[in-house]
Amino acid sequence: MNDDGFTAERLFNQGYSYTYDDIIFLPGYIDFPVDGVNLSTKLSRNISLSIPCVASPMDTVTETSMAVAMAALGGIGMVHYNNTISQQASIIRAAKSHKIPFSADLIFATPSDSIHSADEFANSPCIFVTESGNKQSKLLGHVSKSDWKNLSNKEARISAYMNTSPVTLPSSYDFNDVAGYMASKKLDFVALVNEEEENGEVVNLVTSADTERIKGLPKLGLPSLGEDGKFLVGAAVGTRESDKERLEHLVKEGINAVVIDSSQGNSLYQINMIKHVKHTYPHLDVIGGNVVTNYQAENLIKQGVDGLRVGMGSGSICTTQEVCAVGRGQATAVYKVSSIAEQHGIPVIADGGISNSGHIVKALSLGASTVMMGSFLAGSNEAPGTYEYKNGLRVKKYRGMGSLEAMTKGSDARYLGDTAKLKIAQGVVGSVADKGSILKFIPYTMQAVKQGFQDLGASSLQSAHHLLKSGKLRLEVRTGAAQVEGGVHGLVGYEKRYF
Ligand SMILES: NC(=O)C1=CN([C@@H]2O[C@H](COP(=O)(O)OP(=O)(O)OC[C@H]3O[C@@H](n4cnc5c(N)ncnc54)[C@H](O)[C@@H]3O)[C@@H](O)[C@H]2O)C=CC1
Ligand SMILES: O=c1[nH]c(=O)c2[nH+]cn([C@@H]3O[C@H](COP(=O)(O)O)[C@@H](O)[C@H]3O)c2[nH]1
Numbered sequence: 278m279n280d281d282g283f284t285a286e287r288l289f290n291q292g293y294s295y296t297y298d299d300i301i302f303l304p305g306y307i308d309f310p311v312d313g314v315n316l317s318t319k320l321s322r323n324i325s326l327s328i329p330c331v332a333s334p335m336d337t338v339t340e341t342s343m344a345v346a347m348a349a350l351g352g353i354g355m356v357h358y359n360n361t362i363s364q365q366a367s368i369i370r371a372a373k374s375h376k377i378p379f380s381a382d383l384i385f386a387t388p389s390d391s392i393h394s395a396d397e398f399a400n401s402p403c404i405f406v407t408e409s410g411n412k413q414s415k416l417l418g419h420v421s422k423s424d425w426k427n428l429s430n431k432e433a434r435i436s437a438y439m440n441t442s443p444v445t446l447p448s449s450y451d452f453n454d455v456a457g458y459m460a461s462k463k464l465d466f467v468a469l470v471n472e473e474e475e476n477g478e479v480v481n482l483v484t485s486a487d488t489e490r491i492k493g494l495p496k497l498g499l500p501s502l503g504e505d506g507k508f509l510v511g512a513a514v515g516t517r518e519s520d521k522e523r524l525e526h527l528v529k530e531g532i533n534a535v536v537i538d539s540s541q542g543n544s545l546y547q548i549n550m551i552k553h554v555k556h557t558y559p560h561l562d563v564i565g566g567n568v569v570t571n572y573q574a575e576n577l578i579k580q581g582v583d584g585l586r587v588g589m590g591s592g593s594i595c596t597t598q599e600v601c602a603v604g605r606g607q608a609t610a611v612y613k614v615s616s617i618a619e620q621h622g623i624p625v626i627a628d629g630g631i632s633n634s635g636h637i638v639k640a641l642s643l644g645a646s647t648v649m650m651g652s653f654l655a656g657s658n659e660a661p662g663t664y665e666y667k668n669g670l671r672v673k674k675y676r677g678m679g680s681l682e683a684m685t686k687g688s689d690a691r692y693l694g695d696t697a698k699l700k701i702a703q704g705v706v707g708s709v710a711d712k713g714s715i716l717k718f719i720p721y722t723m724q725a726v727k728q729g730f731q732d733l734g735a736s737s738l739q740s741a742h743h744l745l746k747s748g749k750l751r752l753e754v755r756t757g758a759a760q761v762e763g764g765v766h767g768l769v770g771y772e773k774r775y776f
């Protein structure tokens with residue numbers, strides 16, 4: 278009989294709001310190797326993923342590159358809605374047209390243009406020539422940077438010297454198809470065109486440097502693909518009348534799930550929106566939230582949500598608990614909501630507060646099926662925005678969607694028709710350190726999560742949830758001193774490297 282530690286049920290019913298760092302699991306029994314751990318899971322009732330990772334619908338986290346890379350890794354990205362309907366739709370369209378987990382900056386010109394400086398190529402190995410000089414018209418040829426450098430008359434019009442038979446491949450080719458073709462033909466670069474469109478629009482450019490870089494990264498798992506063979510992409514919408522029109526456009530672009538975005542999801546507005554979505558698009562998975570209590574969760578489950586997003590005030594940029602005095606410690610919130618959702622077969626997304634692989638292990642072992650991350654992903658190459666330097670550190674901007682800056686930017690698009698109102702911030706604007714590509718650090722993070730699962734004696738999410746429910750999973754609260762002991766301590770200096 279195991280009477281060591283507490284069961285989750287006992288620990289989380291004492292009137293404390295615990296967060297991930299407050300608790301620690303006692304180890305279980307290992308009878309399988311690390312690579313025997315399977316992290317496949319469900320985002321929502323009808324959507325399966327091979328890794329439990331979701332990119333948050335925030336304007337400094339998820340646009341095309343993030344959505345593509347997350348799906349390529351086996352997770353999913355939720356495209357934010359702090360933009361116009363057409364901008365959000367075009368981010369989704371672009372993500373859906375990719376089969377390769379990176380996107381290049383594409384440069385276009387018309388045949389009658391001249392190229393005066395190498396700067397016009399920016400970082401691209403070529404400039405594409407189309408009838409109208411933009412992406413949307415027919416591809417006529419290209420000028421490679423090396424051909425342009427050898428040109429004696431730099432004033433010449435592009436039509437006089439462009440290559441009129443550029444090598445293109447369908448954008449439906451996957452990474453191995455493209456890399457294999459490039460290697461066999463010894464190509465420096467190749468354009469990927471969308472063959473579903475009449476004009477064969479160029480959607481991506483792959484260079485041999487890209488293929489070499491990808492080959493050097495950890496092997497990708499099973500990508501998240503829909504029935505149409507395209508990457509799974511989700512999107513967020515609000516609960517205003519105008520969000521119904523927004524959703525109509527997003528559905529046309531083929532989104533696979535919709536997140537109804539709110540800090541407090543148990544509202545008449547959200548319930549009306551869920552009813553609308555369920556009635557109008559019965560095959561679209563709806564993720565409701567955010568919720569942190571049984572009462573909130575039950576109300577949304579009654580309306581037929583296919584997934585629940587859990588977390589209020591736990592995010593790194595959140596000030597909701599300070600400003601509004603509502604919310605819940607994230608470990609308690611995830612455990613409480615998951616135990617109700619599980620009875621209805623509804624997967625839970627643990628949203629916010631993830632800053633290391635241990636937090637992911639905790640969220641999943643407390644009943645969540647996926648984790649949603651903002652700050653953990655915002656410093657990556659795939660997040661929107663460019664890097665800048667702050668105190669010698671390479672950083673990217675990261676801001677709360679309830680920050681004044683984000684609300685002001687989105688107010689035209691999101692709060693259209695609102696009468697003048699006083700804006701109160703529930704988030705901050707900040708920056709996060711450069712982390713490189715998620716194609717590299719997410720596979721390492723998942724390996725760390727697998728090690729945590731192995732220590733617990735859980736070979737899958739299902740088995741972790743079984744340990745939780747059966748009371749075999751034992752945990753304790755860490756005192757302040759235990760938390761200090763659990764971290765690095767007593768050293769004069771050290772370097773923290775995770776992989
Ligand atoms: N997870 C978290 O802890 C938090 C997240 N956030 C994020 O910040 C952003 C903004 O969040 P919220 O302010 O909660 O957004 P929200 O859209 O739920 O609410 C904004 C305001 O509009 C009102 N409203 C919504 N629909 C309405 C309708 N149809 N008619 C009239 N009034 C309506 C709400 O009552 C509220 O006052 C979201 O992206 C959210 O995810 C903000 C705070 C906390
Ligand atoms: O109180 C808040 N004010 C905000 O401005 C805000 N913006 C985002 N979010 C929520 O935080 C989550 C991301 O949290 P992390 O950076 O910790 O991953 C996100 O996924 C959201 O749930 C906000 N919460």
Ligand SMILES: [K+]
Pocket residue numbers: 590591592593594595596
């Ligand atoms: K917070």
